[in-house]
Amino acid sequence: MASIDIGIDLGTATVLVYLGNKGIVLKEPSVVALNMNTNEILSVGEEAYRMIGRTPNYIRAIRPLEDGVISDYDTTEQMIKYFLKKVTGGAILRPRVSVCVPSGITEVESNAVIDAAVAAGARKVYLIEEPVAAAIGAGIDITRPNGVLIVDVGGGTCDIAMLSLSGIVSKTSIKVAGNRFDEAVIRHIRNNHNILIGERTAEMIKQEIGNVFVADQRVTTVIKGRNLVNGLPQKLEISQADIYEPLNELAMQIVHSIQQVLERTPPELVGDVYNNGVLMTGGGSLIRGLPELITQQLHIRASIAENPIECVAIGTGKSFSFIGELQDGFVGITGQSRNH
Ligand SMILES: Nc1ncnc2c1ncn2[C@@H]1O[C@H](COP(=O)(O)OP(=O)(O)OP(=O)(O)O)[C@@H](O)[C@H]1O
Ligand SMILES: [Mg+2]
Incomplete structure (x- = not known):
């Protein structure tokens, strides 16, 4: 069995995995669907993302990384394990893993990330701050x-x-960041049009017509949501100018x-x-x-x-070449590596 280096961009929205000899091999939403009765994981990534907002009571599709930090430790660990297994097929022996984390991360949160990667099979774990990884990835x-x-x-x-x-x-x-923009769209449409939309619809609106610099009335899209007054489904045309301010x-x-x-x-x-x-x-x-x-x-x-x-994931995957500097106190890499 081979040993190889793996870079993980553990993002709030998306997880990307970079394999030393192959480049980016996985890119999936950081979402986990759980059976609330048994605490069992039903699906992870793409499949779980499709369940958001469409689950029966006993299933919950959750994002274990809230605001870019680990809010649900157990689920994050399961998610890291699942993705590592998916990319390695279990055929890589105890890889060295570099994980990208937000630069405001606390020590407790850093340790949680390290422990999750170790529990998922990593031999050594390095943490690299997101802007440093981004810069390396951008060349x-x-x-x-x-x-x-x-x-x-x-x-x-x-x-x-x-x-x-x-x-x-x-x-x-x-x-x-992106999620706050989505929330602002949801709030604005609820307050101004009395229509409730889901987070996926809000993200779609943001990507399709959102603009933080120009407010053009003529750029529009049609959205569907629930009318808060009569509870019925409703269609509405909204414009770029409509959502410009928030x-x-x-x-x-x-x-x-x-x-x-x-x-x-x-x-x-x-x-x-x-x-x-x-x-x-x-x-x-x-x-x-x-x-x-x-x-x-x-x-x-x-x-x-x-x-x-993909820039951050590429930089995380390539960060191993800086490990010499890391051991001399490379400032951009926060967490101590842990032998296990
Ligand atoms: N074309 C686009 N226009 C506007 N926003 C976009 C577009 N494409 C993606 N996004 C937004 O980018 C965000 C996700 O970005 P990214 O994958 O870099 O986040 P992340 O690395 O998972 O998060 P974080 O670094 O905060 O942990 C989402 O909010 C998504 O809506
Ligand atoms: Mg990111």
Whole structure:
């Protein structure tokens, strides 16, 4: 049996797995469906995602990672085990595993991730912070003395970090990311149209017509939900302008956090950001208008990485080449590795 290195991007919305010799081999929603009577796992990933909002009482489709951190330890462990088994077929002997975590993670949460990976069969576990993984995945040479500003907008967290010389110079992590945009759409449609929609519909609306920079009346979509007054199903046409305000408000929170990180960054590195711009990664960065809004508000160029959704997983998988630096105190990798 072979031993190999595995990188896991343990995201709130999606889990991606990178196998040392193959690249990304798995990309599935971080959802687990549980039988509430027996506590048994019914399905994981894609299949469980299709059950969201459509389950009978005794089944619950849950996201074990809330806001980018582990909120349900047992289920997360089961999920990691399931995905590792799926990609290795049980044929890889005790792999070294690198797991990407949000940069605001606490020690207790870090330990929970390490324990889950060890319980799932890992021989050694390394934790890498999301912006560092994102930068490696985007092909940036993070060892140079040249400031790089990374903004990773995921489903649960937005991680903003100023990197230079393999380390994080200043950073912040806020819980304003893709899910919050979906919730804002649900709330807005309920309050303004008396229609209740599910989270999958909200995500679809966001992706189809959401824009945080432009509010065009002519860009519309038809949604279906439940009328809260008479309880009946109802169709409604909504426009980009309709949902612009709540989305823009959240995007402005991201802009302010970037500004705060810049304020805490030494002037030489801020100068680098003016030259290099901001690099955005994560699925949440794909909401329309976000780079334009950042550029307008902060007067710095913002661009989206070539492969924003997979970038963190690629960087996590490639992070093993930095382990030498990790042992010399590579700042970007938080957790101690644990032998087991
Ligand atoms: N085209 C798109 N437009 C807008 N949002 C998008 C688009 N594609 C994906 N998203 C959003 O990206 C988010 C998921 O991004 P990603 O997969 O990077 O998150 P994650 O890594 O699982 O989360 P986190 O890093 O916070 O733990 C979801 O909220 C999804 O709705
Ligand atoms: Mg992520």
